[in-house]
Structures are given as structure tokens and as C-alpha cells.
Amino acid sequence: MDAYEQITRNVSEVVTEDEVRALAESPDGKRAYVGYEPSGVLHIGHMLTATKLIELQEAGFEVTVLLADVHAYLNDKGTFEEIRDTAERMKEQFLAYGLDEEQTEFVLGSEFQFEREYVLDLHALELNTTLSRAERAMAEIKSGESAKVSQAVYPLMQALDIVYLDVDLAIGGMEQRKVHMLARDVLPAINEDSPTCLHTPLIADLSTGIGKMSSSTGTTISMEDSTEDIQEKVNSAFCPPTAAPDPDDDGNDRENPVLQIFEYHVFPRFEQVVVERPEEYGGDLTYDDYETLEAELESGELHPMDAKTALASYLDELIAPGREKIRAE
């Protein structure tokens, strides 16, 4: 796999391809980052971007993880003290998940976001952005129903952080794309370059395959889950043996979240996936790539129940080190 392919593997959107190709020519020492609102416990959404960071570290990138405490506060996630406490716990969990300790820098937003120069730059961005644009950028991030002034400031700070953290590549889930587009448009107003971005896919709701998996609605998987919790959640996941029919006939086919988790979480971290089966059902199946597993599930060679059993065990292996940390607290 060449560097460009490795960097863009499993991403939904590359902004722009030319810019990422230029980075891929000499990835060593380049810096990528992801920001997270500290929430205490890593869930499968955090793990998806973390997997991309691990792949980027393998390609030679340095990584910055921004623990966005001020952003979480602006998005109504608790008192500032509560948020600060959870940030430290999350850092430990990211390392347990497999981020390289030497190649990862963890930064708290509040370490630089209150400095005079930052605040003045922020006000300059506020002057250059309409309220409606800021509100639109937040459509898939904000909590609560009504838009608050704090939520208009939020995306501008996210844009500015990209400048202050001096990163070459911004990573985020697809729900961050409008914030990144706003950053690309508005940063030139303060004489800064537009950031290069990669957006990771959103995983569908585990039990229905409709919409996106979210910790606020429906089922998610987190580092707090026991082995049994994971088995139970994965076993009741939506996993049709063939491409699913469209439930509302609105042109949006259901996704298969079991396949998505194999593709975006398991194959990037394991060289080979073994699905164990008793001899009388044909014995173990071994997969070197995701595409073959998908094809065999769709042809019926791989039974959904066997796929789920294997998925639960690989997910458990990925989560186990972080779970130990949480239990030891």
C-alpha cells in the first residue's frame, strides 16, 4: 500500500485530494490531530478516529489529541471542573487503545485558548462569520434544541485551534465536516491557510442499521462494557445475510453495522480475522481482508451468528486494556 492509500484508507471524504497527496510525499514528522469533547469514557465513535490516528502513526505522522475541555463546556456538557476531571481519564484510555505514547501529544484546550492573542484572533473570526453560517456548521454537533451563542463561538474556536496547534492534517468524523468547511473558508480572513481534512465514516445504529450510532440515543459500545455486555450488544445487532431492503422505501438502504465494525475497527488492527466454527459446520474460516469476509457473508458461506461471535471477541480484545484502566481507578 502506498502512503496516500494508507492515509486515506477507510475514509469517507478527503479535502482535498491534492493536498493529501502532497502530505503523503513526506509524511515523516507531519502532524495530524483530532479533538474530542472529554466525556469520561471512550466509545466506539472515539475509537474510529483513534484507529485512523494509529494508522497515521504507522505512516510516520506525529499525532496531537486535543482534549477540548472549553468546547465541551460551550456545548453544555457539564461544569468546567467536571469536564477537566474526565479529560485526564480519557487520555489514559486512548493510550490503552493503542496510540503510541512517544508519538502522541495530548493538549487541553484551556492551556492556550484563554491567551490574549488567541482571544483576539477569535474575535476577528467572529467578525468574519455570520450567525447562520456558524449555526449550520454545528447542526450535527450541538446538544440541546435551541442554539445558544456559545454554540456559534464553538466552531470558530475549533477553526482557530487548527492554527494554534500547528497541524498539517485535521481528522474528524463526517459530523465535523461543516465545521472544517467553515474553517477552510474563514481562516484566510486572518491570513491563515485552509486546513487539509480527512473525515471518517459514521457507523449505523447497531440494532437497526438506520441512521448513525450515538451514545445519546440507542446502543453504543464503550470501554465500560464487560465481555458479556459486548457479546449481548453484538449478538442483537442488525446483520442481514444479504443486502438489506429499504425499510421506508426512501432510497436509503440500511447499513450492516456488523460489517462496518469489521471494516473500520477490526481489519485495520488485525492482520487476519479468524471466525471459529465447529468442525461439523465446516471448521474455522480465516480472512486476510475485509472484502472477502463481506462477500462470504453475502453469499451465505459465513453465517451472521458466526460473524457476530467473532466480532464480539475481536472488539473485546481491543477494549480490554482500556477496561482494565477504568476498573483500576
Ligand code: NAL
Ligand atoms: C474537535 C472538537 C473540539 C475542538 C476541536 C478543535 C480542533 C480540532 C478538533 C476539535 C470536538 C468535536 C466534537 N467538535 O464534536 O467532539
